[in-house]
Amino acid sequence: MQLSEFDYDLPEERIAQTPIEPRNASRLMVLDPASWQIEHRHFYDLKEYLMPGDTLILNDTRVMPARLVGHRDQTGGKVEVFLLRRLDGNRWESLVKPGKKAKDGTRIRFGAELSCVVKAHTDFGGRIVEFEYEGIFEEILDRLGEMPLPPYIHEKLADKERYQTVYNREEGSAAAPTAGLHFTKEQLKEIRAMGVHIGFVTLHVGLGTFRPVHVDTIEEHEMHSEYYSISDETAQLIMNTKAAGHRVIAVGTTSIRTLESAADAKHGISGKTGWTNIFIYPGYDFKIVDAIITNFHLPKSTLIMLISAFAGRELVLHAYKMAVEMKYRFFSFGDAMLIRSKAANPQ
Structure with a gap:
């Protein structure tokens, strides 16, 4: 596939420079790849799309003041x-x-x-x-040390903790797992009370996440390596969720990469620790992830390729065009997207 197939027009003013308060007041675009239906909600509405027995997987990495x-x-x-x-x-x-x-x-x-x-x-x-x-x-x-904000953020961050998730535990990242920035402690407590399980993995985000793709044919791109860890407890929670017919919902591309790196087979996963350079782009067969919560990603980035592998490139680019027109906020401090299920035949 060609790199140009993952490009889109993004006005600079759509790049969020500061976080919104409260965290879960951000907007939430909901995609259904099966029907191509798109809804426009807020992140505090997320519970309406979750069901008892579902499992949310969160990346508990903490950003270093690097x-x-x-x-x-x-x-x-x-x-x-x-x-x-x-x-x-x-x-x-x-x-x-x-x-x-x-x-x-x-x-x-x-x-x-x-x-x-x-x-x-x-x-x-x-x-x-x-x-x-x-x-x-x-x-x-x-x-x-100072917080290593992404190069597209030009405003100074008043509170260092605003570039951390509320559930961070394992220090080691050079950048935040930004899909998780939307959650508040109160919202997570409410989700648990619904009967939704929450599991944690760790992937320490490297600077390579911001590194542009320099090849025209994406299959030639070499991914950077990042350290990841998934406990036996979390792996067993995922296996139990699958066995019961419920969904594993990955929060962020870092959680996706961790789960798919630790997968043993279709629907099979075990506790592991190591380094991953997994590159997910259209044509990839997802083994663990059933739904995704993510942010809006850079044009021609490996992250938009990953999301396109799950939801389908045409739907993703259609959704991004709509998000620009409707003035969604993009990138790290921007709004969120929920992709409810994997596209049957993503293109």
């Missing part, structure tokens, strides 16, 4: 270090800007209590850095 701004030891030049993942001990894989100034051996200071030394280059142009500090690294990072 952006550090410091100065080179010798020249005082400003340097930005963006943490991607811990390798071992105090060594981290990172992006450093300006990269040309970050040669091996360069020391970067972030005030009196934290510094790092560039140890090596990575294959994709990043750096391996080793930190030196006194105290607890996570506490220092929380004080000095």
